[in-house]
Amino acid sequence: MKAIYNYIKEILQGIWTLLTGMRVTAKYFFTPWKHVTQQYPENRDTLKIADRFRGEVIMPHNENNEHKCTGCGICEINCPNGSIEIITKTLVNEEGKKKRAIDQHIYHLGMCTFCNLCIKACPTGAIVMGQRFEHAVWDRTLLTKVLNQPGSKIMEGVKE
Amino acid sequence: MDELKEVMITNDEIRTDEYLINMGPQHPSTHGVLRLLVQLEGEIVHNVQPHIGYIHSGIEKMAESLSYPQLGHLTDRMDYLSAIQNTEAVALCVENALQVEVPERVKYIRTIMAELSRLASHQLWWCVMGMDMGALTTFFYGLRDREDILDIFEETCGARLTLNYNIPGGVMFDIHPNFQRDVKAFIQKFKTKLPEYERLLSGNVIFTERTKGVAYLTKEDAIAWGVTGPTARASGFACDLRKHRPYSAYDKVQFKEILSDVGDTYTRYQVRMAEMWESISIIEQLIDNIPEGDHAVKMKGVVKLPEGEFYQRVETARGEFGVFIVSDGKKNPYRVKFRSPGFSNLFAINHIAKGWKIADLVAIMSTFDLVIPDIDR
Amino acid sequence: MAFNIYDFTTFTKSIHDGLSSQLSPTAVLAIEWTIVGLAYLLFVALFGLFLVYAERKVCAAFQQRLGPMRVGPWGLLQTIADFIKLLMKELITPKNADKFLYNLAPFIVIIVSFLVISVIPFAPGLVTFDFDIGIFFVTAVSSVGVIGILLAGWSSNNKYSLIGAMRSGAQIVSYELSVGLSLITMIILAGTMQISGIVEGQRDLWFIFKGHVPAVIAFFVFVIAGTAETNRGPFDLAEAESELTAGFHTEYSGIKFAFFFLAEYINLFIVAAMATTVFLGGWMPLHFGDFEGFNQIMDLIPGLFWFFFKVLAVMFLMMWFKWTFPRLRVDQILNLEWKYLLPINLFNILLMAAVVLFGLHF
Numbered sequence: 025m026k027a028i029y030n031y032i033k034e035i036l037q038g039i040w041t042l043l044t045g046m047r048v049t050a051k052y053f054f055t056p057w058k059h060v061t062q063q064y065p066e067n068r069d070t071l072k073i074a075d076r077f078r079g080e081v082i083m084p085h086n087e088n089n090e091h092k093c094t095g096c097g098i099c100e101i102n103c104p105n106g107s108i109e110i111i112t113k114t115l116v117n118e119e120g121k122k123k124r125a126i127d128q129h130i131y132h133l134g135m136c137t138f139c140n141l142c143i144k145a146c147p148t149g150a151i152v153m154g155q156r157f158e159h160a161v162w163d164r165t166l167l168t169k170v171l172n173q174p175g176s177k178i179m180e181g182v183k184e
Numbered sequence: 185m186d187e188l189k190e191v192m193i194t195n196d197e198i199r200t201d202e203y204l205i206n207m208g209p210q211h212p213s214t215h216g217v218l219r220l221l222v223q224l225e226g227e228i229v230h231n232v233q234p235h236i237g238y239i240h241s242g243i244e245k246m247a248e249s250l251s252y253p254q255l256g257h258l259t260d261r262m263d264y265l266s267a268i269q270n271t272e273a274v275a276l277c278v279e280n281a282l283q284v285e286v287p288e289r290v291k292y293i294r295t296i297m298a299e300l301s302r303l304a305s306h307q308l309w310w311c312v313m314g315m316d317m318g319a320l321t322t323f324f325y326g327l328r329d330r331e332d333i334l335d336i337f338e339e340t341c342g343a344r345l346t347l348n349y350n351i352p353g354g355v356m357f358d359i360h361p362n363f364q365r366d367v368k369a370f371i372q373k374f375k376t377k378l379p380e381y382e383r384l385l386s387g388n389v390i391f392t393e394r395t396k397g398v399a400y401l402t403k404e405d406a407i408a409w410g411v412t413g414p415t416a417r418a419s420g421f422a423c424d425l426r427k428h429r430p431y432s433a434y435d436k437v438q439f440k441e442i443l444s445d446v447g448d449t450y451t452r453y454q455v456r457m458a459e460m461w462e463s464i465s466i467i468e469q470l471i472d473n474i475p476e477g478d479h480a481v482k483m484k485g486v487v488k489l490p491e492g493e494f495y496q497r498v499e500t501a502r503g504e505f506g507v508f509i510v511s512d513g514k515k516n517p518y519r520v521k522f523r524s525p526g527f528s529n530l531f532a533i534n535h536i537a538k539g540w541k542i543a544d545l546v547a548i549m550s551t552f553d554l555v556i557p558d559i560d561r
Numbered sequence: 562m563a564f565n566i567y568d569f570t571t572f573t574k575s576i577h578d579g580l581s582s583q584l585s586p587t588a589v590l591a592i593e594w595t596i597v598g599l600a601y602l603l604f605v606a607l608f609g610l611f612l613v614y615a616e617r618k619v620c621a622a623f624q625q626r627l628g629p630m631r632v633g634p635w636g637l638l639q640t641i642a643d644f645i646k647l648l649m650k651e652l653i654t655p656k657n658a659d660k661f662l663y664n665l666a667p668f669i670v671i672i673v674s675f676l677v678i679s680v681i682p683f684a685p686g687l688v689t690f691d692f693d694i695g696i697f698f699v700t701a702v703s704s705v706g707v708i709g710i711l712l713a714g715w716s717s718n719n720k721y722s723l724i725g726a727m728r729s730g731a732q733i734v735s736y737e738l739s740v741g742l743s744l745i746t747m748i749i750l751a752g753t754m755q756i757s758g759i760v761e762g763q764r765d766l767w768f769i770f771k772g773h774v775p776a777v778i779a780f781f782v783f784v785i786a787g788t789a790e791t792n793r794g795p796f797d798l799a800e801a802e803s804e805l806t807a808g809f810h811t812e813y814s815g816i817k818f819a820f821f822f823l824a825e826y827i828n829l830f831i832v833a834a835m836a837t838t839v840f841l842g843g844w845m846p847l848h849f850g851d852f853e854g855f856n857q858i859m860d861l862i863p864g865l866f867w868f869f870f871k872v873l874a875v876m877f878l879m880m881w882f883k884w885t886f887p888r889l890r891v892d893q894i895l896n897l898e899w900k901y902l903l904p905i906n907l908f909n910i911l912l913m914a915a916v917v918l919f920g921l922h923f
């Protein structure tokens with residue numbers, strides 16, 4: 025008798041646990057408007073990207089096409105995987121003094137691991153992280169970028 | 185009579201042959217490129233031989249040519265679900281070697297982040313465990329809640345998975361102004377979701393039948409095989425480094441080390457579930473008390489460790505993660521060795537899966553919570 | 562019986578009469594068979610596509626997702642796109658596979674599914690075969706399907722497939738019993754094996770209400786065992802994605818895979834339709850004994866609608882299972898059958914016999 029009682033109890037308990045699980049899923053089934061997925065390309069406009077999001081390394085320029093990079097090469101040294109190459113040039117100013125300046129700040133997006141070390145190391149804050157994250161391109165060479173814009177100059181007053 | 189005997193003998197010799205089957209490197213339940221060579225008799229597992237190395241990335245060797253601050257971002261990529269703890273281990277190791285004392289604030293932030301990361305990791309483990317057992321819906325519920333944590337990470341650290349947040353000397357950024365508010369909101373929300381997890385899976389009769397009493401790992405075996413983390417604690421091996429070798433702010437919080445002496449698949453599951461509650465409680469104790477201060481101490485431009493050997497271990501979501509650095513005084517380490525929890529845990533699998541069914545093997549793998557890059561680093 | 566505007570008998574009869582007046586009986590038969598065959602093909606293809614879509618949307622809702630949204634409005638054309646994709650895929654035959662059996666297996670599976678559909682009455686007069694052993698036919702024929710699965714697993718020359726096939730064999734053979742026994746329980750109540758007779762017997766009250774306790778038990782046993790027979794979760798051991806990659810159809814591609822896939826959904830439909838016919842009154846509207854007014858209002862809703870409404874409800878129940886529960890292990894699945902369902906079933910038959918004998922039903 026006891027065995028039969030236990031047998032039935034076991035079955036009922038089992039069914040009860042199953043029903044508990046089904047209640048959980050049913051709760052979500054009947055509130056379909058609470059879905060958590062997003063319709064990605066459609067919601068581009070309303071997409072909120074955190075302002076610290078590390079999407080790519082960029083070099084902000086002001087309206088006079090000026091940046092803050094001195095060409096010191098510290099970011100290049102700090103990059104763990106050689107994503108940055110600095111090519112400098114020598115400028116001669118009016119007084120005839122020679123001065124080093126950035127020629128090309130080459131950034132290999134394809135190799136970058138977005139570790140933020142270059143940004144942290146840069147003494148003048150010339151480079152920052154951009155929030156763009158749609159980096160897919162058809163040609164790999166497009167991933168190699170020159171961060172300083174053509175014809176750009178260093179900002180007045182930026183010291184090494 | 186003789187005839188009969190002959191028949192009987194041939195009958196004895198009719199037996200099922202064992203056969204080998206390759207689970208992986210491409211298999212849905214190895215969660216990556218792990219290859220298990222399984223010897224089966226029918227459905228019963230006789231032998232499991234893990235073959236690793238399919239995504240060996242040579243991180244230890246690469247580390248030899250990197251400077252110490254650069255080391256951290258590679259460890260992110262080993263056990264990517266414990267990225268915070270891995271970088272914390274490196275940071276602590278370097279700080280200890282240089283005898284740098286980090287501000288209190290850093291310690292608090294690191295602890296909160298580590299616990300958030302543990303929660304995220306356990307959430308992913310839970311949902312994948314459900315999926316391995318055939319309950320596909322758990323997968324989405326787990327990821328749904330993990331998403332909230334990743335959003336918090338994104339806001340403060342700027343990344344979602346490979347965070348590189350702990351650096352020698354502190355943390356990369358100070359916490360975001362919304363950090364405390366968001367974490368508290370998340371905790372509030374998750375506290376209502378966790379019982380749901382229990383209702384959906386832990387209590388389910390199919391689930392308990394499949395896991396209770398299956399694949400015991402004894403305490404002795406756990407120690408002998410170097411198993412750590414929740415997997416070992418389910419067998420009664422008190423190995424929680426947060427408790428026994430407190431680092432960061434773990435000495436300032438009250439929490440239980442979840443221990444059980446059963447050691448079957450179900451206990452390994454339950455220990456992780458209970459650990460989620462503990463993580464919640466740790467975060468709750470710290471979140472309102474983050475002291476003011478700097479988020480990092482100023483380190484030299486070039487970090488050079490004194491000559492010698494340094495070891496630091498932390499408790500990741502999977503177990504004990506150790507960093508062993510041999511320095512010859514230069515800016516690059518001479519040799520780096522990572523002790524990853526997944527590697528040691530994995531090889532106990534043969535020991536406990538013998539005699540159980542394929543379905544159990546899948547469940548065992550789930551409860552070991554394997555992350556393959558952690559094994560193949 | 563009052564004249565029913567939704568009765569298809571006159572419609573089919575007029576076609577038959579029209580043809581007979583023009584052609585010889587053999588030609589009439591041939592034409593009618595072709596029409597019926599095409600109708601079933603069309604129905605299966607369309608309903609199969611709809612079911613795949615429905616399943617995706619339902620599971621998406623359980624999982625707080627949206628499901629397919631890209632192809633067509635609300636992803637309505639998604640399954641059609643998938644079907645076209647499957648049609649265009651290369652048919653791969655593994656080396657060392659048993660070519661003949663390998664190619665034969667999907668056809669066995671799908672033909673069996675078609676056979677069973679033929680006895681299901683969709684609406685008054687909308688049924689192909691109406692034997693006096695209808696129920697028996699269903700159970701007998703549907704168990705042939707397992708041969709297709711076994712062949713598929715055996716001939717693919719893949720160990721995963723083989724394990725899947727063996728599991729499925731063991732599972733279907735055992736669950737046949739429960740399906741059969743739970744149907745027998747209802748046959749006791751109905752007193753006939755003819756499907757039209759069973760539906761007719763539910764004119765005043767559906768059997769699940771009429772037979773109360775034993776009928777309800779039988780209903781749930783039938784749904785559980787039926788789910789197991791269709792190899793759907795939580796009994797999807799034969800496919801067991803996380804264990805056996807895809808089980809018995811691992812090696813199949815293209816249209817042959819589509820056959821297995823379609824057969825799974827037809828089987829789902831068959832189980833739901835059988836549950837509807839035997840327990841929930843088939844196309845019979847909801848009637849309550851003497852409430853004439855109520856019954857007449859219910860009669861306004863066409864039988865076809867009633868049938869599909871009930872079938873979809875049962876299907877929803879089965880999807881709900883599938884998306885909530887973890888999968889059983891192979892020994893548990895047999896335990897469940899032999900230790901629980903079978904004894905319960907046998908006991909239930911006794912109970913039903915007693916109920917019928919003493920006239921305890923409504």
Ligand code: SF4
Nearest residue numbers: 103136137139140142
């Ligand atoms: S973010 Fe890291 S990897 Fe990328 S360029 Fe900067 S230092 Fe190099």
Ligand code: SF4
Nearest residue numbers: 093094096097099146
């Ligand atoms: S970006 Fe900064 S660190 Fe790099 S070269 Fe320019 S100034 Fe130096």
